[in-house]
Amino acid sequence: MSTYQQQVTPFIDFEHAELRFNGEWLNKVSLPQLVEILARVPVSMSLQHEDFRTRLAEGQGLSVAEFVYSVVMAMDSVAITADVELGGVGRAPR
Template sequence: MDIAHNLSGYQQQVAPFIDFERADLRFNGEWLHKVTLPGLVGVLARVPVSMSLQREDFRTRLAEGHGLSVAEFVYSVVMAWDSVAINADAELGGVHQLLSLQMCRKVMEISDQTPEVFITTPLIEGTDGTGAKMSKGNYVGLTASPDDVYGRLSSSPRVIPLPLHPRDFQLCLRDFRGTFRRLTPQAPERSERASAAGQRPFPG
């Protein structure tokens, strides 16, 4: 039920960008429940542990004497199974998924497939300055009403009169420099100087 509910919300928000009448929407349960133990072990035997240990959070936890579960090591391989199942050509993800996407390429290679290409994008920060997540409630939905958007942004400690941080504009607009200069002349330069001086980019 939770999966169906969350999926409906995601579909609604990305509908302006994806034509779901033409898109092939798949659930990974179609293939994951068919994965056998010999098949999983066969793939794991060809994946070096060093690939998972590239993750900074894993290295930090080990250095601090904390353990890692086997499930944490295996998760990225299971995620890569999705790419294998649909024989993906390309995948889009956040920059924080870089190592997982590299694992997708590795598992596809093990499966005698042409490794996918992937594109990573920076993450838009939430209203509290951390990564925007539904679970934190610090996001501004694409389908939110104007009043809700204004309320959420106005309550942000990062708010500036626009009220967006220059980085947010850079992520959301194709012509970042041109659009930003038209809205607030010399704003990027003011922002860079103020940041260097440890000051707020804009008064308010």
């Protein structure tokens, strides 16, 4: 966290920013709850992501983890009310 904070300090006033770890809310999500959320997300919607489309067009794969990760990032947005969110990565590590 300290390395990340050093990198973004020129852009963020940490005296007025709140740092949160998504484990606060994600650790409470059960597998049945996650499956229920995933059931509401059309795969076609996720395939609209340019990165996913490009990789599939180039014959590269797309893991289930990458698909689910984008949904988890959306769950973060629902869990907190923030003006701006920073952090995370665009896709899960391969």
